[in-house]
Amino acid sequence: MELWELCIVLSRCKPALLYWMWSPDGKRGTAPAVSVSLALRGPIATDHVLHHLPRAKTIFKGNKFGERQSTSADAKRAVLAKFQQRPSPDDPEVQARAAERKAIAEAREARLAERRVEREAEAARQAAEREAAAAAEAVRRKEEEAQALEAARAEALLKLEQKAARDARYAARKARR
Known part of the structure; x- marks a missing residue:
């Protein structure tokens, strides 16, 4: 080579x-x-x-098939031993941890329910504010319309009075001739 x-x-x-x-x-x-x-x-x-x-x-050196096979078997035995060392579901420690997890989950659910109620109350308050603002806006518009109508009526009366005065002046001028 x-x-x-x-x-x-x-x-x-x-x-x-x-x-x-x-x-x-x-x-x-x-x-x-x-x-x-x-x-x-x-x-x-x-x-x-x-x-x-x-x-x-x-x-x-030492990379023989038998050696690899025994290493694999040792690893499998170690995994099995680790699995067998786990406590059973009847163990008091396991039950205590499960009860603790359950209490934490219930507390979380209570907090979420409280937040949901707060959000709904806030949404209801905002809806009431919007309705009150809409009602106030409607009242303000009606007042503005009434004021505009009154202003138009006053202007029409003023024009009628001015026309009557103009007609009177015209009639007086005609009468003087």
């Missing part, structure tokens, strides 16, 4: 770091002098990338 091929293969591996080592004869850059250090962070599939390297699988 050429050195450039090795670099391409290693570049596909997520957290790979390639560094040079001096060969025993003091020369640098030959394929046996290249060493690979993989900083593995989490599970990655390395077999499809590193199977090209000579003795690549010897890097991962």
Whole structure:
């Protein structure tokens, strides 16, 4: 395998770091002098990338199938043990927590009901204010209409009086001739 091929293969591996080592004869850059250090962070599939390297699988010692299987079984047992450690629903502590949650929920419902009543009272108060304002506006309009009608009546009377005075002056002028 050429050195450039090795670099391409290693570049596909997520957290790979390639560094040079001096060969025993003091020369640098030959394929046996290249060493690979993989900083593995989490599970990655390395077999499809590193199977090209000579003795690549010897890097991962202890990665046998039986070991992985036992690790998986241990994890499952740990989850089961954690689940079995949970207290039963009849436990007084569990019942106390449930009663506390129920009291909190009832208090929340009471607060929500109180807020709902306050909102409805505020809406009723605002509706009453709007109705009172509308009634006051209607009274004010009627008064303005009455005042406008009275002003129109007074103006009509004034015009009639002025016409009568004008007619009297005209008649007096005619009588003097």
